Amino acid sequence: MSRSLNLAVIPGDGIGQEVVAQGLKVLSAVLPQDVKLETKEYDLGAKRWHRTGETLPDAELDSLREHDAILLGAIGDPSVPSGVLERGLLLKLRFAFDHYVNLRPSKLFPNTATPLAGRPEIDFVVVREGTEGPYTGNGGSLRTGTPAEVATEVSVNTAYGVERVVRDAFARADARPRKKLTLVHKNNVLVYAGHMWKKIFDQVAREYPAVTTDYLHVDAATIFFVTQPERFDVIVTDNLFGDILTDLAAAVTGGIGLAASGNINPTGEFPSMFEPVHGSAPDIAGTGKADPTATVLSVALLLRHLGHEAEAVRIEDAVAADLADRDGTPRTTDEIGDALAVRVAG
Amino acid sequence: MSRSLNLAVIPGDGIGQEVVAQGLKVLSAVLPQDVKLETKEYDLGAKRWHRTGETLPDAELDSLREHDAILLGAIGDPSVPSGVLERGLLLKLRFAFDHYVNLRPSKLFPNTATPLAGRPEIDFVVVREGTEGPYTGNGGSLRTGTPAEVATEVSVNTAYGVERVVRDAFARADARPRKKLTLVHKNNVLVYAGHMWKKIFDQVAREYPAVTTDYLHVDAATIFFVTQPERFDVIVTDNLFGDILTDLAAAVTGGIGLAASGNINPTGEFPSMFEPVHGSAPDIAGTGKADPTATVLSVALLLRHLGHEAEAVRIEDAVAADLADRDGTPRTTDEIGDALAVRVAG
Numbered sequence A, B: 001m002s003r004s005l006n007l008a009v010i011p012g013d014g015i016g017q018e019v020v021a022q023g024l025k026v027l028s029a030v031l032p033q034d035v036k037l038e039t040k041e042y043d044l045g046a047k048r049w050h051r052t053g054e055t056l057p058d059a060e061l062d063s064l065r066e067h068d069a070i071l072l073g074a075i076g077d078p079s080v081p082s083g084v085l086e087r088g089l090l091l092k093l094r095f096a097f098d099h100y101v102n103l104r105p106s107k108l109f110p111n112t113a114t115p116l117a118g119r120p121e122i123d124f125v126v127v128r129e130g131t132e133g134p135y136t137g138n139g140g141s142l143r144t145g146t147p148a149e150v151a152t153e154v155s156v157n158t159a160y161g162v163e164r165v166v167r168d169a170f171a172r173a174d175a176r177p178r179k180k181l182t183l184v185h186k187n188n189v190l191v192y193a194g195h196m197w198k199k200i201f202d203q204v205a206r207e208y209p210a211v212t213t214d215y216l217h218v219d220a221a222t223i224f225f226v227t228q229p230e231r232f233d234v235i236v237t238d239n240l241f242g243d244i245l246t247d248l249a250a251a252v253t254g255g256i257g258l259a260a261s262g263n264i265n266p267t268g269e270f271p272s273m274f275e276p277v278h279g280s281a282p283d284i285a286g287t288g289k290a291d292p293t294a295t296v297l298s299v300a301l302l303l304r305h306l307g308h309e310a311e312a313v314r315i316e317d318a319v320a321a322d323l324a325d326r327d328g329t330p331r332t333t334d335e336i337g338d339a340l341a342v343r344v345a346g
């Protein structure tokens, strides 16, 4: 456990700034006195792009690399063409820092709204591959803009990349009480990638005899997310399927206002990055309506990753208690942040 | 409207045979006396593959082509390696017969179970592209089975293919009372294919000023499927996203026991094919537990496609009435088929 925390902060766009402020507030409140917190803010996102045309200059990337971890708010604005900031900034960070484990826990806390009747017990973790699949940016367009255009997107999958994330998921499943791991893919159609995933999954499974395994096609998985979410414990899946499934998971566990994520480089060679699953929500930016809870829970993941387990648990307990006490009275972003800061300190 | 109906029937695997029998029963009961129904059954699926190693021989394909339409039960069995029958039979039919409109209506009937609290009004249609995207079978594997394996899947998208399905979706939206069309893609990451889809969508939109349009990323769309499904009217999307979204749509509208689909070749050059969205469910095959309603509703889509609108409506009304009368008493596949046949005849 390090006694200093040198954090890079990328507030980003829209509500990013507001939620990150609350994340930092709670982080300061929870950290033991003797842990020195240093933060450096990076001006990246839509405003920077409009001003300079830059998304993520190499010098910034080098500087970001020097930190213990990165806290990110949200990236994206309607004024920027779709894909520019996503590919040029957010995904560039995930790829450059080899965030091959995109960790997304889903838990239905008591007293939070779920669209599901009967309030099933939901407590699972999606381990989404973060550096391969259809996200590699491979692909192109021929005769662009003509009636004869052909556009391709190439999903690139390597045994190297699949094995390391599958191993990570097995280790996580093995450490949980239920010890169950579900592979989600679409190997009846995407036979090349799907069969490789399945083969590697089955191989690694032999090293974890205590872990119960299961396979689901991605389409069938969405059914179980709404009809039997309690059947899931840990899920491992490709980058795109993980993107889709974790938004659905957030929706059934109280909304993306509560969904946290970690973009993790398990080797520690590069800083890991923690961010709420939600977007920049420009429609409510500046109104104080954004719920900072997802960012605060992302801070808990950050602390856990850096070895501050007790502090991570304090934050998670504070969030659970705060949610349990909610009675529908509207609170501002700031008020929720304050309440959580008081709880973790108390 | 043709006064004869020359139907190819592919019962397929698992519960396929059982549900198709009910579909044919209801079809016979609803057809006017003067429409001559001829059916020819094709022995395709797992058993055939085990016996002969064939999935879909050219001679069968030629023969199937001579029919007005195809009714398919379900394809797939655990005894066959994943992908063999899907790619070699089901997808081969969709591609060979240029089924570029994969039509999947979703409606929450009264008195049917939905996992969603509050029973939102759900009545939308997904127009899933059926002949392109990640389903083309492009891709491959290098150094297969070694730690250095690379597996790729190529999503192929053409302006030709996208425009025709987008046009079909606009025409469908324009013909519905709410006249709303939502494009679902992931154009912030899959920028080549996604931007082409969006550009063509916006172009065709100009020809349909009465249709309200909307765009959603696929991950966000899954959220709205469970939190605000009433916002959707017609959705147009790529082959893989459509696969995922329509299973989720089925789950929130009473389950895949009720979800019908049409694989449509709108030009009429090839026979269109109608099938329930559910799979072969080998676990319940032969038990009489399969609900044939999805197949019966697929028969309604078949009749509508062939110009028998009144008969299609009679089937849909019969299903609605049958569902409204269900009181939880279990009925066999056959009993449900009988009840529906009586209703459409009456």
Ligand SMILES: CC(C)[C@H](C(=O)O)[C@@H](O)C(=O)O
Binding pocket: A086, A087, A090, A091, A243, A277, B188, B189, B219
């Ligand atoms: C903004 C977008 C590029 C991103 C993704 O697709 O990964 C987001 O949806 C997420 O899940 O973090």
Ligand SMILES: CC(C)[C@H](C(=O)O)[C@@H](O)C(=O)O
Binding pocket: A188, A189, A219, B086, B087, B090, B091, B243, B277
């Ligand atoms: C069986 C499979 C190939 C098929 C698909 O992916 O299209 C099925 O899931 C469907 O939705 O009809």
